[in-house]
Amino acid sequence: MRKVVPSVLTNDPKELERKIRILEPLVEIIQIDIMDGEFVPNTSVSVSDVQKVSPNKPMEIHLMVKHPLEYIQPFAKIGAFRIIFHIESGDNPADVIKEIKNFGLQAGISLNPPTPVEKIMSYLNSIDLVLVMGVNPGFQGQKFVPQVLSKVKIIKDINPNIIIEVDGGVNPETGIDLVKAGVDILNVGSYLFKNDTVKDNWAQMQRIANSIE
Ligand code: DX5
Numbered sequence: 001m002r003k004v005v006p007s008v009l010t011n012d013p014k015e016l017e018r019k020i021r022i023l024e025p026l027v028e029i030i031q032i033d034i035m036d037g038e039f040v041p042n043t044s045v046s047v048s049d050v051q052k053v054s055p056n057k058p059m060e061i062h063l064m065v066k067h068p069l070e071y072i073q074p075f076a077k078i079g080a081f082r083i084i085f086h087i088e089s090g091d092n093p094a095d096v097i098k099e100i101k102n103f104g105l106q107a108g109i110s111l112n113p114p115t116p117v118e119k120i121m122s123y124l125n126s127i128d129l130v131l132v133m134g135v136n137p138g139f140q141g142q143k144f145v146p147q148v149l150s151k152v153k154i155i156k157d158i159n160p161n162i163i164i165e166v167d168g169g170v171n172p173e174t175g176i177d178l179v180k181a182g183v184d185i186l187n188v189g190s191y192l193f194k195n196d197t198v199k200d201n202w203a204q205m206q207r208i209a210n211s212i213e
Helices: 013-023 047-053 069-077 093-102 117-123 146-158 172-181 190-196 198-209
Strands: 003-008 030-035 059-064 082-086 106-111 129-133 163-167 185-188
Touching: 003 013, 003 198, 013 030, 013 047, 047 069, 059 069, 069 082, 069 093, 082 093, 082 129, 093 106, 093 117, 106 117, 106 163, 117 146, 129 146, 146 163, 146 172, 172 185, 172 198, 185 198, 190 198
Parallel strands: 003 030, 003 185, 030 059, 059 082, 082 106, 106 129, 129 163, 163 185
Antiparallel strands: none
């Protein structure tokens, strides 16, 4: 069964709480976007803001930061189950994976649209998930880059058991192509809160995620 995971991207703790309380009754997993203003030209809430809100659903943390090693222990301590970092970040990927696994968490690697799959190949057997970015990271509401679709097949050919999540520009139109390409998780940000009909938008994305066997 394919999943839909909502992503919450904000630097406002009140907005974080508002969105998480709306999502909690609907979803299985919540992704929280963390940004340092250096790896991406935007900043987000902090680990203590997330701790104060303390979502009652499993947290996946998407680290859009230059030094992910600094964030692993703090997010492990507040109960994250999966941490995703960028292959383009400044820390040694093998060290980051090791640190995440040391806390017993799932490890994921993300790659930006221009980054080829070759860059993550040597890690595909030591991680649980690949987060294929459908947009350049840092902001919601951007247009999906269709060229990233080809990465899904390449990755699945190398490791059929790895989970592939696509993040950025996912909505009902792009969702269909992603499901056809073999994606396991559709990550949805701005589309879910469109017209403030979160429940309907969520149900629609669930239908699309499972529209093909
Ligand atoms: C962007 C973030 C995404 C974003 C998705 O850098 O990583 O998770 O929240 O938002 P949409 O679905 O609006 O592109």
